[in-house]
Amino acid sequence: MVPxxxxxxxxxxxxxxxxxxxxxxxxxxxxxxxxRVAERAGVAKTTIYRRWPSKAELVMAMIARLRGxxxxxxxxxxxxxxxxxxxxxxxxxxxLPTTLVADLTAAAAREPRxxxxxxxxxxxxxxxxxxxxxxxxxxxxxxxxxxxxVVVDQLVGPLYYRLLITGxxxxxxxxxxxxxxxxxxEQS
Amino acid sequence: MVPxxxxxxxxxxxxxxxxxxxxxxxxxxxxxxxxRVAERAGVAKTTIYRRWPSKAELVMAMIARLRGxxxxxxxxxxxxxxxxxxxxxxxxxxxLPTTLVADLTAAAAREPRxxxxxxxxxxxxxxxxxxxxxxxxxxxxxxxxxxxxVVVDQLVGPLYYRLLITGxxxxxxxxxxxxxxxxxxEQS
DNA sequence: TCCTTTTCGCTACTCCAGTCGCGTAAATCG
DNA sequence: CGATTTACGCGACTGGAGTAGCGAAAAGGA
Numbered sequence: 001m002v003p004x005x006x007x008x009x010x011x012x013x014x015x016x017x018x019x020x021x022x023x024x025x026x027x028x029x030x031x032x033x034x035x036r037v038a039e040r041a042g043v044a045k046t047t048i049y050r051r052w053p054s055k056a057e058l059v060m061a062m063i064a065r066l067r068g069x070x071x072x073x074x075x076x077x078x079x080x081x082x083x084x085x086x087x088x089x090x091x092x093x094x095x096l097p098t099t100l101v102a103d104l105t106a107a108a109a110r111e112p113r114x115x116x117x118x119x120x121x122x123x124x125x126x127x128x129x130x131x132x133x134x135x136x137x138x139x140x141x142x143x144x145x146x147x148x149x150v151v152v153d154q155l156v157g158p159l160y161y162r163l164l165i166t167g168x169x170x171x172x173x174x175x176x177x178x179x180x181x182x183x184x185x186e187q188s
Numbered sequence: 189m190v191p192x193x194x195x196x197x198x199x200x201x202x203x204x205x206x207x208x209x210x211x212x213x214x215x216x217x218x219x220x221x222x223x224r225v226a227e228r229a230g231v232a233k234t235t236i237y238r239r240w241p242s243k244a245e246l247v248m249a250m251i252a253r254l255r256g257x258x259x260x261x262x263x264x265x266x267x268x269x270x271x272x273x274x275x276x277x278x279x280x281x282x283x284l285p286t287t288l289v290a291d292l293t294a295a296a297a298r299e300p301r302x303x304x305x306x307x308x309x310x311x312x313x314x315x316x317x318x319x320x321x322x323x324x325x326x327x328x329x330x331x332x333x334x335x336x337x338v339v340v341d342q343l344v345g346p347l348y349y350r351l352l353i354t355g356x357x358x359x360x361x362x363x364x365x366x367x368x369x370x371x372x373x374e375q376s
Numbered sequence: 377t378c379c380t381t382t383t384c385g386c387t388a389c390t391c392c393a394g395t396c397g398c399g400t401a402a403a404t405c406g
Numbered sequence: 407c408g409a410t411t412t413a414c415g416c417g418a419c420t421g422g423a424g425t426a427g428c429g430a431a432a433a434g435g436a
Contacts, residue, residue, distance in 0.1 A: 005382025006432040012384090030298065033422060044385045049424070102297035105352050109290035110218065115355060122353075146369035150362070153346035153354075154369060158338070160353060161345030164293050165310075167303060174338070181334035181342060193412025194402040200414090221392060232415045237394070 015041040016048055020062045029100040032059065056107030060117045063096075063104070067121060072128050078136035082155065082179050085129050089122075090159050090170050102164055126152060142183060155182060203229040204236055208250045217288040220247065244295030248305045251284075251292070255309060260316050266324035270343065270367050273317050277310075278347050278358050290352055314340060330371060343370060 019041035023032045034055055038045040052058040070088060074081050093101060108115040133151050136142040142151075155178055162168045207229035211220045222243055226233040240246040258276060262269050281289060296303040321339050324330040330339075343366055350356045 002434075003382080004380075004434060006384080006434095008383065034424085035422070045423095046386080046425085047384060050383080053424095055423070098297045099294070102294040106287070106290040106294040109287045109352060119354065143372070145372065147365055150346070150365045150369050153349055154342040154366070157346035157349030158341035159345075160349050161341055164297060164352070165345075165348060166307065166341075177335055177338045178342070181338050184331070184333065190404075191412080192404055192410080194404095194414080196413065222394085223392070233393095234395085234416080235414060238413080241394095243393070 012041070012043055012047060013051065016043060016051070016058075017062050017065055020058055024059075024062070024097075024100070028097055029059070029103050034058070054107075054111065054114075056104070056111060056114050057117075059100075059104065060107075060114055064117065064121065070125060072125075074128075074132060074135070078132050078139070078141050079179060079183055081132045082129065082136075082183070083175060085125060085132065086155055086159070086178060087172065087175050089125055089156060090175055093159055093163055094170060098163060105164065126156065129155060136183070151182060155179070200229070200231055200235060201239065204231060204239070204246070205250050205253055208246055212247070212250070212288070216285060217247070217291050222246070242295075242299065242302075244292065244299060244302050245305070247288075247292065248295075248302055252305065252309060258313060260313075262316075262320060262323070266320050266327070266329050267367060267371055269320045270317065270371070271363060273313060273320065274343055274347070274366060275360065275363050277313055277344060278363055281347055281351055282358060286351060293352065314344065317343060324371075339370060343367070 016037060019037045020032060022040065023037055032055065034045055034048055037058075038048055041048075048058065052061060072081075072085065072088075104114070104118060108118045129152050130148050133142065133148040137144045137146075137148065158178060159170055162170050162174070168174075204225060207225045208220060210228065211225055220243065222233055222236055225246075226236055229236075236246065240249060260269075260273065260276075292302070292306060296306045317340050318336050321330065321336040325332045325334075325336065346366060347358055350358050350362070356362075
């Protein structure tokens with residue numbers, strides 16, 4: 001099933017995403033101009049819009065390329081596992097410029113397809129958190145009265161809240177406090 | 189202490205904010221064009237920019253005008269108080285178009301002054317939540333091991349998280365589940 | 377080889393945010 | 407009164423997102 005016409009230049013996608021990444025590192029999200037990306041990649045602006053229908057989707061593709069597999073093997077210590085998972089999510093969020101996260105959030109709210117991409121990006125990790133919580137409940141390490149999905153929200157939601165709304169720092173101590181507040185005090 | 193030159197036209201502010209509100213209702217945040225707002229208000233665009241340095245701040249002012257005082261008198265039932273406070277916050281968030289909240293968030297991340305305004309908008313309610321939690325702890329109704337500020341984040345953060353990130357619904361049952369998960373099961 | 381199909385580069389365009397400079401209107405001060 | 411100060415309207419401008427149309431290039435098929 002070979003397509004008919006002129007084939008797409010295989011190098012374009014990589015060159016454009018590289019150029020977009022370089023632009024973002026150099027100037028931040030706002031200043032990513034599709035015109036400049038096109039120029040840097042040696043490609044016409046229209047070619048970019050033929051592949052990615054908006055700047056937001058272009059940036060999404062750029063981010064998605066970064067996402068490596070996140071290895072995680074659950075131990076039998078939910079406290080440790082949760083701390084590790086939440087720390088990983090926090091680290092990923094903090095590694096990106098805040099304005100980028102905020103702009104992607106806005107783009108996700110505006111365009112459902114971007115929203116899907118963003119959610120897909122996190123799905124794996126959030127599922128892992130949910131699984132650890134459910135396991136902790138069946139093991140009796142966590143009171144069973146709460147909906148695991150709510151607990152996930154209470155562990156992950158505050159990260160976004162601090163990052164996007166209050167601007168307060170997200171440090172290891174904060175992550176520990178979150179897990180602490182969720183699981184109750186350490187019992188040694 | 190009367191200022192020197194030509195006084196500002198007192199009607200301008202109201203007319204512009206009314207026009208902006210009308211534009212937002214008619215078309216949504218994206219489509220609020222400062223040019224159209226200016227035309228609708230019968231005012232030059234430059235006059236708008238003299239008062240509000242960016243479109244985001246203009247919209248902020250528009251929102252701030254909506255915020256009435258939020259009456260709240262604490263009872264001696266923290267569960268009830270928290271439910272009421274969080275429900276109020278959720279209702280306010282849900283009353284606004286999601287894209288508007290997301291765009292304001294992005295604007296807040298980009299421009300510190302907008303961030304200040306947004307935080308000021310919520311300060312009163314968040315302080316009330318913090319106070320209720322602290323009171324519940326001293327009363328022994330809530331385990332004292334958690335930092336009240338963290339608990340606030342865990343009550344309020346999930347609202348933003350659902351609204352902006354996962355897109356899941358925020359209904360009364362969810363708010364109850366949040367409070368429930370925080371305070372522990374009802375003891376009757 | 378010629379025809380069709382698809383990609384690509386290019387130019388030109390619309391719309392919007394935000395800025396600048398100018399002429400003028402409305403106030404105060406002397 | 408005139409001089410000064412500030413607000414305002416107006417028009418022109420920059421730069422960026424996204425679109426439209428055209429001609430040329432690169433493939434496959436007859």
